[in-house]
Amino acid sequence: MNPKSNDRPRRFATQAVHAGQAPDPTTGATIPPIYLTSTYTQAAPGEHKGYDYARAGSPTRDNLEACLAALEGGAACAAFASGLAGETAILSSLRPGDNVVAYSDLYGGTYRLMERIFRPWGLDARYTNDTAPQALARLMDRNTKLVWIETPTNPLLRVLDIKAIAEVAHAGGAKLVVDSTFGTPVLQKPIALGADYVVHSTTKYLGGHSDVIGGAVIVRDAALHEPLKFYQLAAGGVPGPFDVYLVHRGIKTLHVRMERHVHNARYLADRLAGHKALERVIYPGLADHPDYQLANRQMCGAGGIVTIVVKGGREKAFEFCKRLRVFALAESLGGVESLCNHPAAMTHASIPKEVREARGVTDGLLRLSVGIEDADDLLEDVWQALG
Numbered sequence: 001m002n003p004k005s006n007d008r009p010r011r012f013a014t015q016a017v018h019a020g021q022a023p024d025p026t027t028g029a030t031i032p033p034i035y036l037t038s039t040y041t042q043a044a045p046g047e048h049k050g051y052d053y054a055r056a057g058s059p060t061r062d063n064l065e066a067c068l069a070a071l072e073g074g075a076a077c078a079a080f081a082s083g084l085a086g087e088t089a090i091l092s093s094l095r096p097g098d099n100v101v102a103y104s105d106l107y108g109g110t111y112r113l114m115e116r117i118f119r120p121w122g123l124d125a126r127y128t129n130d131t132a133p134q135a136l137a138r139l140m141d142r143n144t145k146l147v148w149i150e151t152p153t154n155p156l157l158r159v160l161d162i163k164a165i166a167e168v169a170h171a172g173g174a175k176l177v178v179d180s181t182f183g184t185p186v187l188q189k190p191i192a193l194g195a196d197y198v199v200h201s202t203t204k205y206l207g208g209h210s211d212v213i214g215g216a217v218i219v220r221d222a223a224l225h226e227p228l229k230f231y232q233l234a235a236g237g238v239p240g241p242f243d244v245y246l247v248h249r250g251i252k253t254l255h256v257r258m259e260r261h262v263h264n265a266r267y268l269a270d271r272l273a274g275h276k277a278l279e280r281v282i283y284p285g286l287a288d289h290p291d292y293q294l295a296n297r298q299m300c301g302a303g304g305i306v307t308i309v310v311k312g313g314r315e316k317a318f319e320f321c322k323r324l325r326v327f328a329l330a331e332s333l334g335g336v337e338s339l340c341n342h343p344a345a346m347t348h349a350s351i352p353k354e355v356r357e358a359r360g361v362t363d364g365l366l367r368l369s370v371g372i373e374d375a376d377d378l379l380e381d382v383w384q385a386l387g
């Protein structure tokens, strides 16, 4: 059997390397070429080989979409130019008057999208700070079309019970969207737990090298794929072929990188817990994390992000950022290199201060995206930055 054919289910690591990577049919190239074309020559008007214009589809994008659908166990996937473009495609399937019920610890850009683009358009977004599935249920009514969660959340790393929330969403006639950017298909499987849509900012762990912006939406049912395909065609927001190639290339090592991200994050979390300059170390793999049991059950590895809260608020947090030598002070996460982010001033600055603080994103809070460097170099860097 051809090892690159996709006609038999395989285990994760094999899928990561082979799904959507059949050799090029014309040349046999083991790695499929990047199709650098915006258009496709037709034999007669309307007579083509499945592709007519690259916004509508391209073999390069199809390959990535096939790979992600396989890794998430979904029916299909639609790739986008960014995570937010993917989120926009999902929200665009709603109608004015519909509402979305969300757990409040969302990426700032997702909140901004709901509040500044879709609320004026007629969408109501309702948030709860309570992780209990029933808290989401209480906000739902007959116009609720989506329940929207991130897990683990950004930046507080709460873990939400996907299975229980899917039951609540479905009982109320809504679909469940899980932004699994922090979880990755290596650490959790939202569709197997009942999610209808899985969102990824492929900019993060899937691309894995901080050199591309991309997004993807994987769906449980083929019927949910049709509106996304139509959105790609009708509204655009699709990724270019080089970007698609970079994400697909990154995915081939995702499982190997995640092992190291998780190892290094755990190493730091264990050794920073109790440090006298810190108010808190937040990591779902620490026994004092409020969702420790759930994370153990739902995930296979507590992720590559460690959030710390320094004593002394913004001033001390900024001093910490300035002293870092190995960690770069930068937005984003999930690359091989370690990054430090101050959410209140950076990724979550678009959330009003009072809303942000009510959600626990305080001025002393720092999000560490722990890379795959030597764990002791990372630990020493944090130690010296804490003074």
Ligand code: PLP
Binding pocket: 082, 083, 084, 085, 107, 109, 110, 150, 154, 179, 181, 182, 200, 201, 202, 203, 213, 214, 215, 332
């Ligand atoms: N979802 C999460 C959890 C994120 O952290 C981000 C970006 O940081 C996004 C979505 C948006 O993705 P992108 O920046 O690729 O548009």
